[in-house]
Amino acid sequence: MDGFVLRSKVVGSGHRQILAFHQAGDVPDLQSLFLHVLDHDVTTLGDCAVGFIPHGPLRQLITNRPKVAQALWRDTLTDAAIFREWICNIGQRDATSRVAHLVIELYTRLKAIGRTEALSFTFPFTQALLADAVGTSVVHMNRVIQELRGQSVLEMERGRISILDEAKLRRIADFDVLYLHLNPLL
């Protein structure tokens, strides 16, 4: 309902990979609705207001109301689409692009629910967090952020991210909004 939630997984080396960020309105738990065992961690990121829906009533709802079921199913499919884009992001782009891409994704999704102000939004990140999300070391993340700052593309400070040059950021990010499937009527 408010705040941010993240999915993550710790691999054998001890490093953590963040798999997704969720915001107000998302239902992260749907990913495990029919899996019976959670294969990753789901954590709040700072202060959060969250609601819980027991699986029992939820399954009943899904059985009795096909339209609601389809809307929820659709939600899990857009999550999957975002996972796929993250695979591309981490697999094919350099660290600077990856960060830019992540920032635009967060900005775009937050804008869709009216939680941005102009070209900025609040997000309780640390550099270590961003590093875990895009698969770089913390030190390198620091240098990438300085690079983006130096180019007057982004500003990041105390839980707030501000886009200074949107066109340039989009270019660096190689961002195509399609995968977010924001328009359900399309």
Added chain:
Amino acid sequence: MDGFVLRSKVVGSGHRQILAFHQAGDVPDLQSLFLHVLDHDVTTLGDCAVGFIPHGPLRQLITNRPKVAQALWRDTLTDAAIFREWICNIGQRDATSRVAHLVIELYTRLKAIGRTEALSFTFPFTQALLADAVGTSVVHMNRVIQELRGQSVLEMERGRISILDEAKLRRIADFDVLYLHLNPLL
């Protein structure tokens, strides 16, 4: 029904990222059932026998038979779980581990449907294909494969992958089968 299908996406640089492999019994198209616009490519890999189910009758089936709907929904959720593991694989492991992990994943999934022989299976790969799947260059993929060959862990030749030392491969891969959710009753 037979053969392999792959999902992929081409990024701005022109490079291709493979997002998933699908085998007999999978229904790759379910990922776009409620999205109305496909955000990535789905391609056959060599000779294939595929079946098509029009969305109309499929939606009707889903509406009328909640149990079937849940089984199909579950299928899309396991696909998402695999996407998540790929994010970890590409984001956190080195190239050798990534290849090892991919091989064990393919082997495990094929074994579940009885399409392996002993510790080997047929798969129409090229080194360029594997490179696109784990996000490395072709040249580096070649060296990684030579490394695995040299350590007597794997053999790959003419569309066949053979595991020579399963324990060692699992160790290199950092593989935990959980994310495949092979047992629906768990």
Added chain:
DNA sequence: CGTCTCCTTGAGTTAACTCAACGTACGTGG
């Protein structure tokens, strides 16, 4: 005032990349 978390910087190292060339197998058409 000390402690904790987070950010920053420098230096050395390594994994992976690019470019370019060459080898090899296979199939096809002359």
Added chain:
DNA sequence: CCACGTACGTTGAGTTAACTCAAGGAGACG
């Protein structure tokens, strides 16, 4: 049946992006 083209694999050499280790600085907070 050979010559050629194509696709795939292999190798070497030089370069670069990113990593690790280690240390120092800045702000927040009790």
